[in-house]
Amino acid sequence: MGINLLKRIGLSIFVLFGLSILIFIISRVVPGDPARLALGPRAPEWAVQKLRQEMHLDKPLYTQYVLWLDGLVHGDLGRSLVTRRSVTTDIKEFLPATLEIVILSAIVLVFGGIFLGIISAKFTNSWLDGLIRVISYLGIVSPAFVWAIIFVLIFGYNIPIFPTMGRLSPGVVPPPMITGMYTVDSLITGNFGTFVDAFKHLVLPAIALAMGGMAQAARITRSSMLDNMGKDYIAAEKAYGIPEGLIFVKYLLKPSLIPTVSVASLDIAALFGNAFLVELIFNYPGFSRYGISAMLNKDLNAIAGVIMVLGVIFVTINIIIDFIVAYLDPRIGLAGR
Amino acid sequence: MGDLVKIQDLYVWFRVYGGYMKVLNGVNFSVGKGEKVSIVGETGCGKTTTMKTILRILSSQAHIPKGEVLFEEKDILKMKEGEIKRLRGRGVAMIFQDPMASLNPVFTIGDQLAAVISHSGVQDLDKEKIRQLSINALKEVKLPDPERILGSYPFQMSGGMRQRICIAMALATERALIIADEPTTNLDVTIQDQILALLRELVTKRGNSLILITHSLGIARENADRIYVMYAGNMVEVSNNEELFCNPLHPYTEMLLGCVPKLSGGGIAEGIAGRIPDYLNPPPGCRFEPRCPYATDRCREEKPDFVDVGNGHKVACFKYN
Numbered sequence: 001m002g003i004n005l006l007k008r009i010g011l012s013i014f015v016l017f018g019l020s021i022l023i024f025i026i027s028r029v030v031p032g033d034p035a036r037l038a039l040g041p042r043a044p045e046w047a048v049q050k051l052r053q054e055m056h057l058d059k060p061l062y063t064q065y066v067l068w069l070d071g072l073v074h075g076d077l078g079r080s081l082v083t084r085r086s087v088t089t090d091i092k093e094f095l096p097a098t099l100e101i102v103i104l105s106a107i108v109l110v111f112g113g114i115f116l117g118i119i120s121a122k123f124t125n126s127w128l129d130g131l132i133r134v135i136s137y138l139g140i141v142s143p144a145f146v147w148a149i150i151f152v153l154i155f156g157y158n159i160p161i162f163p164t165m166g167r168l169s170p171g172v173v174p175p176p177m178i179t180g181m182y183t184v185d186s187l188i189t190g191n192f193g194t195f196v197d198a199f200k201h202l203v204l205p206a207i208a209l210a211m212g213g214m215a216q217a218a219r220i221t222r223s224s225m226l227d228n229m230g231k232d233y234i235a236a237e238k239a240y241g242i243p244e245g246l247i248f249v250k251y252l253l254k255p256s257l258i259p260t261v262s263v264a265s266l267d268i269a270a271l272f273g274n275a276f277l278v279e280l281i282f283n284y285p286g287f288s289r290y291g292i293s294a295m296l297n298k299d300l301n302a303i304a305g306v307i308m309v310l311g312v313i314f315v316t317i318n319i320i321i322d323f324i325v326a327y328l329d330p331r332i333g334l335a336g337r
Numbered sequence: 338m339g340d341l342v343k344i345q346d347l348y349v350w351f352r353v354y355g356g357y358m359k360v361l362n363g364v365n366f367s368v369g370k371g372e373k374v375s376i377v378g379e380t381g382c383g384k385t386t387t388m389k390t391i392l393r394i395l396s397s398q399a400h401i402p403k404g405e406v407l408f409e410e411k412d413i414l415k416m417k418e419g420e421i422k423r424l425r426g427r428g429v430a431m432i433f434q435d436p437m438a439s440l441n442p443v444f445t446i447g448d449q450l451a452a453v454i455s456h457s458g459v460q461d462l463d464k465e466k467i468r469q470l471s472i473n474a475l476k477e478v479k480l481p482d483p484e485r486i487l488g489s490y491p492f493q494m495s496g497g498m499r500q501r502i503c504i505a506m507a508l509a510t511e512r513a514l515i516i517a518d519e520p521t522t523n524l525d526v527t528i529q530d531q532i533l534a535l536l537r538e539l540v541t542k543r544g545n546s547l548i549l550i551t552h553s554l555g556i557a558r559e560n561a562d563r564i565y566v567m568y569a570g571n572m573v574e575v576s577n578n579e580e581l582f583c584n585p586l587h588p589y590t591e592m593l594l595g596c597v598p599k600l601s602g603g604g605i606a607e608g609i610a611g612r613i614p615d616y617l618n619p620p621p622g623c624r625f626e627p628r629c630p631y632a633t634d635r636c637r638e639e640k641p642d643f644v645d646v647g648n649g650h651k652v653a654c655f656k657y658n
């Protein structure tokens with residue numbers, strides 16, 4: 001297990017290295033002069049020149065890359081042209097906000113999806129199954145921002161039980177910065193009132209974001225359980241007198257979760273991208289919004305920084321999921337017995 | 338010999354789109370204590386359905402309009418969940434056709450054996466005892482290195498080894514009846530014989546009853562005291578092993594025997610023209626009538642009874658009554 005983990009991490013470093021080259025080149029060959037964009041059309045030519053020099057834009061591409069890579073290993077991602085702050089500072093501020101949403105969303109996605117799938121499979125062809133299947137179809141065909149708008153209308157306007165704007169209610173003091181995630185920080189510092197407020201702000205965006213993946217997970221869990229129910233080994237287990245409840249929650253569920261987990265992992269990784277519109281609708285100062293605005297403004301360092309962070313997150317999620325799948329399915333044998 | 342299982346006039350239908358598949362059509366069957374019985378018939382004739390009824394593991398589409406399945410004189414179809422559980426745990430074990438599919442792919446052999454043993458109704462089980470019983474069971478089916486096998490997964494085993502493991506599961510604890518549903522169909526010819534010999538040896542040693550389902554007359558001949566011939570949801574003939582081969586009565590049995598390829602002088606066997614009837618709209622009379630060379634008008638309208646023609650040799654055909 002340890003050796004396999006090290007191997008995976010080693011390989012991931014190569015992947016990230018490749019990603020860094022790719023993203024660096026792509027961000028530099030896109031037309032438009034970032035220094036001019038940053039300073040605006042009325043800035044004098046000498047100021048633009050000076051900024052170009054500061055950013056090493058006057059040097060050849062490979063020199064720029066080496067300089068950038070040197071900064072990267074020292075934790076310095078350069079300066080954002082839009083916010084005029086260090087990209088590292090920006091990421092530290094915006095990433096935890098989105099992480100909060102995405103983590104909650106992933107939990108809802110995985111557990112909600114599996115739970116609904118199990119219920120659906122248990123009560124096949126009942127009205128409950130029918131209801132879950134209809135909602136699943138809706139979940140798959142409607143993008144996250146549609147759910148976000150519906151939720152804002154229903155739970156923010158018609159039945160105002162959840163806040164629909166920002167990370168905290170006006171007047172609530174943010175907790176001291178430890179992880180940057182308000183819910184975690186407020187719990188660490190024991191500020192329960194702030195925790196409840198921050199959590200309430202997460203609920204709607206997280207669920208809106210999770211809907212698609214959750215629906216997918218529910219459908220896959222259901223069909224895979226129904227599929228496995230007809231397998232000989234389930235009939236054999238019944239024939240040997242193992243109670244049906246136990247068969248259902250253990251011998252049927254474990255093999256049925258393999259496809260769900262594989263697909264859910266892709267959906268979780270995609271949450272970061274989908275978060276953009278949801279953050280926009282809930283006016284939530286998050287990482288995805290930061291990333292999109294960086295791209296629209298050709299904010300080179302910010303783009304590269306955002307992509308690298310996303311790369312690391314993707315790779316990490318993938319490693320974790322691979323190990324979960326290897327645990328569920330011994331045939332894969334990654335966990336090493 | 339008292340009957341361990343006695344099935345009387347059993348009908349099993351399956352609900353499908355467009356009506357009912359009337360699969361079992363009045364099956365009569367029995368197996369005595371310690372007796373080895375074989376059921377022979379072509380694919381789709383209802384052998385497995387009959388066996389699944391004994392364990393009540395039919396799919397949810399199944400519907401039983403009529404019939405009795407007695408196990409030690411108690412009707413299985415009327416049993417409550419608890420009794421059925423006891424029956425499955427203690428009374429009957431079933432070995433399935435495809436050893437590749439009948440073991441759970443994501444649990445170790447040890448885990449699966451332990452689950453089977455701990456729900457078999459044996460008293461005072463602790464972890465160590467379960468382990469001991471598992472190892473003994475694996476030793477009994479002549480698998481080398483049982484400790485290692487307990488920690489292995491099914492995909493690490495060959496087909497023959499898996500079928501041995503399935504037999505070990507069935508025989509790990511005391512059971513009255515073993516049902517083996519074509520246990521060798523999916524195995525290599527060389528392994529088939531070993532598995533059957535092992536099954537025969539263990540069942541004889543313990544005095545279990547055995548129901549061996551097969552579509553090979555040869556396998557039935559070698560392993561059974563009594564042979565049932567099944568066609569399209571009916572038992573059409575039953576007799577002692579010897580008698581069935583010397584004196585087949587039912588036209589279907591006759592034709593089945595004609596299908597066995599001969600080593601000398603026969604050339605390639607003919608096979609039986611036609612196919613198993615459509616279960617949605619089966620022939621109203623004898624179900625073999627459309628393929629039968631001796632069919633009369635009576636066969637088209639009336640279903641023949643399963644009658645004794647002497648010596649326990651029963652046949653369902655108007656030629657004999």
